[in-house]
Amino acid sequence: MSATYNFCAGPAMLPHAVMEKAQQELLDWNGQGVSVMETSHRSKEFIALTEQAESDLRELMNIPSNYHVLFMHGGGRGQFSAVVNNFLGEDGKALYLKGGQWSNAAVDEAIKLVGEDKIDSIEIVQKDNGLNKVVLPEFEGDKEQYRYLHYCPNETVNGIEIFDEIDCPWPVIADMSSTIMSREIDVSRFGVIYAGAQKNIGPSGLSIVIVRDELLALPSLKQSSIMDYRVAVKNGSMYNTPPTFAWYLAAEVFAWLKSLGGLKQVAIANEKKAQLLYQCIDSLAFYRNGVAVENRSNMNVTFQLADDALNDKFLAEAKAQGLIALKGHRVVGGMRASIYNAMPYEGVEKLVQFMEAFAKENA
Numbered sequence: 001m002s003a004t005y006n007f008c009a010g011p012a013m014l015p016h017a018v019m020e021k022a023q024q025e026l027l028d029w030n031g032q033g034v035s036v037m038e039t040s041h042r043s044k045e046f047i048a049l050t051e052q053a054e055s056d057l058r059e060l061m062n063i064p065s066n067y068h069v070l071f072m073h074g075g076g077r078g079q080f081s082a083v084v085n086n087f088l089g090e091d092g093k094a095l096y097l098k099g100g101q102w103s104n105a106a107v108d109e110a111i112k113l114v115g116e117d118k119i120d121s122i123e124i125v126q127k128d129n130g131l132n133k134v135v136l137p138e139f140e141g142d143k144e145q146y147r148y149l150h151y152c153p154n155e156t157v158n159g160i161e162i163f164d165e166i167d168c169p170w171p172v173i174a175d176m177s178s179t180i181m182s183r184e185i186d187v188s189r190f191g192v193i194y195a196g197a198q199k200n201i202g203p204s205g206l207s208i209v210i211v212r213d214e215l216l217a218l219p220s221l222k223q224s225s226i227m228d229y230r231v232a233v234k235n236g237s238m239y240n241t242p243p244t245f246a247w248y249l250a251a252e253v254f255a256w257l258k259s260l261g262g263l264k265q266v267a268i269a270n271e272k273k274a275q276l277l278y279q280c281i282d283s284l285a286f287y288r289n290g291v292a293v294e295n296r297s298n299m300n301v302t303f304q305l306a307d308d309a310l311n312d313k314f315l316a317e318a319k320a321q322g323l324i325a326l327k328g329h330r331v332v333g334g335m336r337a338s339i340y341n342a343m344p345y346e347g348v349e350k351l352v353q354f355m356e357a358f359a360k361e362n363a
């Protein structure tokens with residue numbers, strides 16, 4: 001069977017080498033004769049795994065020592081309510097930047113919990129020559145006492161990425177579910193970074209939270225212990241039984257990223273993949289991407305065909321060549337190629353060859 005390249009937005013493909021290692025170790029992890037799934041999370045073997053995972057993640061992202069790293073349940077969306085409950089208290093307000101499907105959903109969840117009076121929001125995507133472009137507001141001298149500003153640097157559905165950092169007087173909380181570890185960032189500029197694991201880290205269900213310690217002094221709302229960051233810190237992310245298999249796979253992904261030379265090298269590879277694909281889209285009148293060049297996502301490349309009636313044919317023929325899960329999200333339509341860290345350059349090359357041939361035959 002020839003290789004299958006999986007362009008799914010999430011759960012996304014995982015590195016082949018990691019999957020092979022997991023397969024080999026499935027029935028006998030660490031010479032114990034049992035799977036990691038069947039191992040106590042409090043065993044010394046598993047604790048060693050979690051320590052290695054945290055230290056690798058800290059090294060990869062260059063996380064300062066005044067930040068906690070938490071491995072939690074509930075994926076990306078679980079954190080939409082967690083940040084509200086952890087930081088808003090009874091009288092706090094927060095500011096949300098709305099730039100697409102996910103940041104908008106975070107606003108809806110926050111309003112559901114504390115009401116519209118406590119949540120301000122700003123639309124940051126504007127049309128510029130028919131293209132979606134992010135225009136960040138100026139916050140200099142802003143006197144509002146927000147507990148935090150929340151935004152999503154990579155809108156997975158819309159294929160919009162914000163490469164600029166946010167300058168504001170409040171702690172910045174970022175939903176990095178679909179961009180975490182795709183390039184180097186300066187963690188110290190963020191109050192909280194969180195991410196559901198299933199795009200760049202591992203299996204769904206797990207989420208990673210990186211939180212600056214001083215934020216934990218903010219008043220929290222009454223909330224379930226399982227999503228309380230302070231409880232998670234106190235218990236080493238083991239207040240209850242953590243998603244151990246997902247944690248194990250995440251640890252393997254971190255080790256794999258280190259073996260590639262860390263995020264600097266990973267970012268170069270991601271840039272190359274994205275350039276190849278956008279260049280194909282731009283060079284053929286048959287395809288169109290609707291995002292301003294400076295906001296084109298390196299992770300989720302969205303594009304429309306010249307004629308929507310060809311979408312099903314495109315998807316079927318791509319699939320026959322082992323190029324799967326290219327269908328765009330239902331709210332935006334068209335196509336979406338998610339090219340996270342685990343997607344090899346060859347996968348994008350093969351997609352581009354297919355797109356060129358398809359355009360020629362169907363133009």
Ligand SMILES: *Cc1c(COP(=O)(O)O)cnc(C)c1O
Nearest residue numbers: 075076077078102156177178196
């Ligand atoms: C996928 C995704 C989510 C949702 O993750 P779940 O684990 O399904 O809750 C949230 N935010 C962003 C940016 C995402 O890409």
